[in-house]
Amino acid sequence: MTEVATVRRSRITPEREAELYAAVIELLRxxxxxxxxxxxxxxxxxxxxxTLYRQWGGKAELVVKALRHQKPVNGDIDTGSLRGDFHAMAxxxxxxxxxxxxxxMRGLATATHENPDLLRAFRELxxxxxxxxxxxxxxxxxxRGEIRAxxxxxxxxxxxxxxxxxxxxxxxxxxxxxxxxxxxMDAVILPALGA
Amino acid sequence: MTEVATVRRSRITPEREAELYAAVIELLRxxxxxxxxxxxxxxxxxxxxxTLYRQWGGKAELVVKALRHQKPVNGDIDTGSLRGDFHAMAxxxxxxxxxxxxxxMRGLATATHENPDLLRAFRELxxxxxxxxxxxxxxxxxxRGEIRAxxxxxxxxxxxxxxxxxxxxxxxxxxxxxxxxxxxMDAVILPALGA
Numbered sequence: 015m016t017e018v019a020t021v022r023r024s025r026i027t028p029e030r031e032a033e034l035y036a037a038v039i040e041l042l043r044x045x046x047x048x049x050x051x052x053x054x055x056x057x058x059x060x061x062x063x064x065t066l067y068r069q070w071g072g073k074a075e076l077v078v079k080a081l082r083h084q085k086p087v088n089g090d091i092d093t094g095s096l097r098g099d100f101h102a103m104a105x106x107x108x109x110x111x112x113x114x115x116x117x118x119m120r121g122l123a124t125a126t127h128e129n130p131d132l133l134r135a136f137r138e139l140x141x142x143x144x145x146x147x148x149x150x151x152x153x154x155x156x157x158r159g160e161i162r163a164x165x166x167x168x169x170x171x172x173x174x175x176x177x178x179x180x181x182x183x184x185x186x187x188x189x190x191x192x193x194x195x196x197x198x199m200d201a202v203i204l205p206a207l208g209a
Numbered sequence: 210m211t212e213v214a215t216v217r218r219s220r221i222t223p224e225r226e227a228e229l230y231a232a233v234i235e236l237l238r239x240x241x242x243x244x245x246x247x248x249x250x251x252x253x254x255x256x257x258x259x260t261l262y263r264q265w266g267g268k269a270e271l272v273v274k275a276l277r278h279q280k281p282v283n284g285d286i287d288t289g290s291l292r293g294d295f296h297a298m299a300x301x302x303x304x305x306x307x308x309x310x311x312x313x314m315r316g317l318a319t320a321t322h323e324n325p326d327l328l329r330a331f332r333e334l335x336x337x338x339x340x341x342x343x344x345x346x347x348x349x350x351x352x353r354g355e356i357r358a359x360x361x362x363x364x365x366x367x368x369x370x371x372x373x374x375x376x377x378x379x380x381x382x383x384x385x386x387x388x389x390x391x392x393x394m395d396a397v398i399l400p401a402l403g404a
Contacts, residue, residue: 117322123379124319127312133379141380166396170373172380174397177372178365184318184328185336185367201361202369206401 026069034059035080042077042118047125047132050077074131078139081122085115089147096155096209097200104195113189116179123180141172148172152207160209167206174203221264226278229254233275237313242272242320242327269326273334276317280310284342291350291404292395299390308384311374318375336367343367347402355404362401369398 026034037059041050052073056063070076091102107115126133148171156163167174178198182190221229232254236245247268251258265271286297302310321328343366350356356363373393377385 120319120322124315126379127315133382136379137382166392167400170393170397173373173376173393174369176380177374177376178368179372180375181368181372184321184331185371187328187332197361198365198368202365202397202401205362205403206397208400 026065032083034061035083038077038080039084039118042080042121043114046121047077047129052076072131074129074135075139077122078132078135081118082139082143085111089150091147091151092154095158096151096160096207097204099151099155100199100203101196104199105192107192109189109191112191116183116190120180144176145172148175155207155209161207165208167203167208171203171207174206175199178202221260229256230275230278233272234279234313237272237275237316238309241316242324245272247271267326269324269330270334272317273327273330276313277334277338280306284345286342286346287349290353291346291355291402292399294346294350295394295398296391299394300387302387304384304386307386311378311385315375339371340367343370350402350404356402360403362398362403366398366402369401370394373397 034055038050038055041054041058045054050073052063052066055061055076056066066076070079085107091099091106093099093102122132122136126136152161152168152171155161161168179190179195182188182194229250233245233250236249236253240249245268247258247261250256250271251261261271265274280302286294286301288294288297317327317331321331347356347363347366351358362369374385374390377383377389
């Protein structure tokens, strides 16, 4: 059985996988998470539902992997200073990408409250990699002597960052941008970290 | 016309208003903003739809006023220090109230993205009073010499605060609490403000 599964799994090429993810993101934008069905994904991508379930297990994992694929965590930011690293993070996506991404994330984050599977996938594939990336970046800053290892704000960097990203729209009636994030990092995150 | 409207308006007593708001919050919890109808509010509260429209104008204003009624802004926090004021804010609601409130807020904030009327009411009746309250509190801290008038973090206090409140659940898999907010204020907001 395992062998068969492996052979079947390998039939999906990286190009085909990217195509599938793009279709899932498209559907997600059109109808939102709750109304998105595996039937619709199968129809739009001309694949069988059996293939989708075999490859991804279910809707939650498929959707979150599609989102993750669209915006991979780059573990490779290492500019030599904490400020440089944060600024590189703020400028990783263009303003347009950020606006689209924040709309998707918002919808998905809301859907997690009623879908335990989605919450699990969202944490495993989105939140936890972000936490790991931040930890690496902060540990290097501690090693360089830029921030103290026991600074209590270290545990809240993700709250500050994702929080500002999430509420920017409702507070300021405009989407998060590179300039907004950079200025927020300089005004809030770096001073809170004592950097 | 104005006189008639005034006479009619005065027929709703504060007790009746509180009853109506409680029913709206109940419905909001049960079905969410999108599925909530004025018909359902009228049926549940044994009022006529005409009365509801005359008094509140529409669903968006009714829902946001119900939420505002449930959690009024207390402009009266004034402990004599910025840290004291923030801690008083963090302890204004019990943990249980905060959990219920954050679920409602989350649902409503999401619904604002597709309902311009709701966004307008949400900003006017929830965001703007919060901004005003914070401004007063920060201005007193400036006057006492606790923080500098030109500290750039002053413009981001609401982003830090509402942001942490909004993402607490998805990052830590637990709702915001008094202790979480107090510790976040001490670790992040006060140091960022240079207090």
